[in-house]
Amino acid sequence: MRLGVLDVGSNTVHLLAVDAHRGARPLPAHSHKAELRLAELLDADGAIGPEGVDRLVATIADAVQAAEDKGCEDVLPFATSAVREAGNADQVLARVKSETGVDLEVLTGEQEARLTFLAARRWFGWSAGKLLVLDIGGGSLEIAYGIDEEPDAAVSLPLGAGRLTAGWLPGDPPDPIDVKALRRHVRARIARTVGEFARFGTPDHVVATSKTFKQLARLAGAARTAEGLYVQRRLRRSALEEWVPRLATMTALQRAGLPGVSEGRSSQLLAGALVAEAAMDLFGVETLEICPWALREGIILRRMDQLPAG
Numbered sequence: 143m144r145l146g147v148l149d150v151g152s153n154t155v156h157l158l159a160v161d162a163h164r165g166a167r168p169l170p171a172h173s174h175k176a177e178l179r180l181a182e183l184l185d186a187d188g189a190i191g192p193e194g195v196d197r198l199v200a201t202i203a204d205a206v207q208a209a210e211d212k213g214c215e216d217v218l219p220f221a222t223s224a225v226r227e228a229g230n231a232d233q234v235l236a237r238v239k240s241e242t243g244v245d246l247e248v249l250t251g252e253q254e255a256r257l258t259f260l261a262a263r264r265w266f267g268w269s270a271g272k273l274l275v276l277d278i279g280g281g282s283l284e285i286a287y288g289i290d291e292e293p294d295a296a297v298s299l300p301l302g303a304g305r306l307t308a309g310w311l312p313g314d315p316p317d318p319i320d321v322k323a324l325r326r327h328v329r330a331r332i333a334r335t336v337g338e339f340a341r342f343g344t345p346d347h348v349v350a351t352s353k354t355f356k357q358l359a360r361l362a363g364a365a366r367t368a369e370g371l372y373v374q375r376r377l378r379r380s381a382l383e384e385w386v387p388r389l390a391t392m393t394a395l396q397r398a399g400l401p402g403v404s405e406g407r408s409s410q411l412l413a414g415a416l417v418a419e420a421a422m423d424l425f426g427v428e429t430l431e432i433c434p435w436a437l438r439e440g441i442i443l444r445r446m447d448q449l450p451a452g
Contacts, residue, residue, distance in 0.1 A: 143161075143162065143163065143215045143216070144159060144160070144161055144162075144171060144212070144213050144214050144215055145159070145160055145161075145162055145168075145214060145215065145216055145217075145218065145442060145445065145446075146158065146159045146160075146209040146212070146214035146216070146217040146218065147160070147217070147218045147219075147220075147438045147441050147442055148202070148205055148206075148209070148217055148218065148219040148220070148244070149220060149222075149437065149438050149441075150180075150198070150202065150219070150220065150221040150222070150224075150225060150246060151180075151221075151222050151224065151279060151280055151281075152179070152180055152181035152222060152223055152224040152279055152280025152281035152282075152302055152304050152305070153177060153178070153179055153180075153181065153279070153280035153304055153353075153406075153407070153410075154175050154176060154177050154178065155175070155176050155178055155198070155201045155202060155205060156173070156174070156175045156176075156438070157172075157173070157174040157175070157205040157208055157209055157217075158170060158172075158173055158438050158442075159171045159172040159173075159174075159208075159209060159212045159214050160442055162442060162446055163446065163449070164446050164447070164449045164450075165446075166446075168439060168442045168443070168446070171212065172208070172212045174204070174205055174208040174209075176201045176204070176205075177406045178194070178197055178198060178201060179280070179304055179406075180194060180198065180224035180225065180228075180280075180281075181223070181224045181280045181281045181302060181304035181305045181308065182304055182307070182308045184224075184228065184229075184308075187229050188227065188228065188229040189228055189229035189230040190224075190225075190228045190230060190234055195230075195234055195237060198234065198238065199237060199238055199241050199242060202219075202238055202242045202244055203241070203242045206242055206243070206244060217244075218247075218441050218442070218445055219244045219245065219246050219247065220246060220247045220248070220249050220441060221235075221246045221247070221248050221249070222249055222254055222279060222281065222282070222437075223251065223254075223279065223280075223281030223282040223298075223300070223302060223305075224280065224281050224304075225246065225248060226248050226249070226250070226251075227281070227300075231248070235248070250298070251282055251284065251297070251298020251299075252296050252297065252298060254277075254279075254282070254284050254298060254437055255275075255277070255284035255285060255286040255293070255296035255297060255298055256286060256292065256293055256296050256440075257437055257440030257441060257444060258275060258277045258284055258286065258351055258436050258437045258440050259273065259275045259286035259288065259291075259292075259293045259296065259440075260291055260292075260440045260443055260444065261351070261433070261435035261436055261437065261438075261439040261440035261443060262275045262349050262351065262433045262435065262436075263288075263290075263291050264291075264435070264439075264443055265433050265434065265435045265439075266347065266349065266433070270346060270347040270349075271289065271345075271346030271347060272287070272288065272289045272342070272343065272344075272345045272346045272347070273286075273287065273288065273289070273293075273345060273346070273347055273348075273349060274286075274287045274339070274345035274347075274348045274349070274425065274427070275287070275293075275348075275349050275350070275351070275433070276348070276349070276350045276351075276355070276418075276421050276430070277350065277351045277352050277355075277436060277437070278301075278302065278303055278350075278352045278354040278355060278414050278417050278418060279302045279303070279352060279354075280302045280303060280304035280305065280410070281300070281302035281304060281305045282298045282299060282300055282301065282302045282305070283298070283299045283300075283301040283302065283332075283417055283421070284296070284297070284298050284299075285297050285298075285299070285335065285339070285421070287339050287342055287345060288342075294342050295338055295339050295342065297335050297338065299331055299332065299335065300331075301328055301331055301332070301417050303354050303407075303410035303411070303413045303414035303417065304410050304413075306324060306328070306410075306413035306416075306417070307409055307410045307412075307413045310323065310324040310327070310413070311324060311412065311413060314393050314394055314409070315390070315391055315392055315393050316390060316412065318390070321390050321412070321416075324413065324416060325416050325420070328416050328417050328420045329420045329423075329424065332417075332420050332421055332424050333424055336424050336425060339425070344426075347431065348425075348427045348429075348430040348431070349430060349431050349432070349433045350377065350418070350430050350431075350432055350433065351432070351433045351435070351436035351437075352436060353404075353407060354407070354410070354411070354414035354415075354417075354418065355377065355414075355418060355430075355432055356375070356402070356432055357402050357403050357404075357407065357411060357414075358377055358382060358385070358411075358414070358415055358418055359375050359376065359377040359432050360375075360401055360402025360403075361381075361385055361400055361401060361402060361403070362377055362378060362381035362382065362385065363381070364376065364377065364432065366401075366402065367402070371434045374431065375431065375432040376429055376430065376431050376432070377418075377429070377430050377432065378428065378429050379419070379422040379423065379427060379428050379429070380428075382415065382418060382419050382422065383419060385415060386412075386415050386416065386419055389411060389412045389415055390412055392412075394408045394409040395408070397409075397411050397412075
């Protein structure tokens with residue numbers, strides 16, 4: 143069947159159409175994406191403002207039309223931290239449903255971590271052993287650990303690259319004092335969770351998903367996206383530690399000129415790098431591998447598992 147998954151994230155609204163059936167890997171057929179940066183459109187009360195809601199509704203309507211045009215038999219719509227934590231989330235969800243017919247499933251942070259872990263487990267297989275999975279989104283950081291398809295531990299922290307940039311780094315380039323304050327904040331939040339994972343022992347394989355990690359790996363010399371999904375891409379902490387102070391002195395425009403960095407994400411890259419560096423350091427990770435699959439694929443795999451055999 144052709145299935146669509148509609149991801150209303152903190153940075154983008156992304157429709158991914160895939161051809162899939164139970165027991166097979168989902169094959170991407172079409173991608174429809176629009177950048178909204180909802181995490182940066184919250185007002186002083188934490189609500190999505192009228193302009194942001196209008197744009198969200200219009201973007202979802204466009205995505206629904208794209209899904210119909212591409213022959214999707216069903217669409218799985220979900221929203222993550224930006225909608226989940228908005229002060230007017232109920233009103234936003236009601237308007238989206240009223241005007242587009244889309245009933246968004248709002249995932250909890252733990253659900254995000256668990257579904258992303260499922261995708262990573264299926265990608266790397268059982269031979270990868272105990273997995274530690276890191277995922278930096280626009281609004282949150284997800285961490286999950288386990289040896290099965292369901293992780294033994296899964297947490298979500300409010301350390302997304304978009305959220306932190308909007309709340310902590312107003313300057314362009316950022317003020318060094320603000321960078322140091324954000325670094326302290328990020329490390330303190332992550333450090334609180336390390337003990338919860340340490341009791342399960344050392345992971346056999348550490349992997350990361352998300353655009354932020356992919357861009358950081360590309361800066362550190364990993365293969366370009368154009369070289370395909372199956373090229374191994376790694377990120378070494380030593381390389382990341384060299385890049386963080388360089389990114390801190392750059393403007394967003396200068397970062398956009400770096401290999402693999404998109405203009406739409408360049409302003410958030412420093413905050414994302416500080417989170418990645420802190421997570422790798424505090425969890426004792428020297429090298430991690432980039433996983434091409436993440437939350438959207440986890441949603442698809444969960445749905446396919448629910449279909450009857452044959």
